[in-house]
Amino acid sequence: MTYNDRFAGVLLIVLAVAYGWGASQFPEPFGGGSEAIGPETFPYILSVTLGLSSLYMIVRPDPDNAWPWSRTGIELIIAIVVLILYAGLLEPLGFILSTTLAVGTLCWRMGAPVTRSFLTGAIAAVVVFTLFTYALDLALPLGLLELLETS
Secondary structure, eight states: OHHHHHHHHHHHHHHHHHHHHHHHTSOOOTTOSOOSSOTTHHHHHHHHHHHHHHHHHHHSOOTTOOOOOSHHHHHHHHHHHHHHHHHHHHHHHOHHHHHHHHHHHHHHHTTOOHHHHHHHHHHHHHHHHHIIIIISOOOOOOTHHHHHHHO
C-alpha cells in the first residue's frame, strides 16, 4: 500500500526535523569554541539519516506493503511504548538501569528467554556506558546509581 508508506514517510520527516531541532538546542560545550564533534553531532547524523530514509519512503513506496495489524503490529506498538518510556526514564533511573530495562524488554519481546534478555541488556548498557564515559569522554546520566556513588 503506497499510501501507508507515504503517510509513514511524512510522519518520520516530521520526527527527523523535531529531532534535529532538539539537537540544535543542546547547550554549547564547556569552553565554547567550534569543536568538530560536540554533543549534537550524533543526533544530527541520526536526524539527516532519518530524513533521507523518509524521503525515499515517500518517493518510492513499496506497492505490496500491507500494514501489520496482526501480532507484528502489536509488537511494533510495544516497541514504540518501550522506547518512549526509555526516553522518559533515562534521567531519573540513569543510563545503565534504563538501558538494561529497555534492551531487556525488547529482547524478551523478540523471543529470547527473560534471563538472557535482561543479561544482554545489562551487558550492553555497561559496555556502551564505559565507551561513552571513558573512550569518548561524554557524560551519561547516572540516575539512581549516583545515589550509591555519593554514599
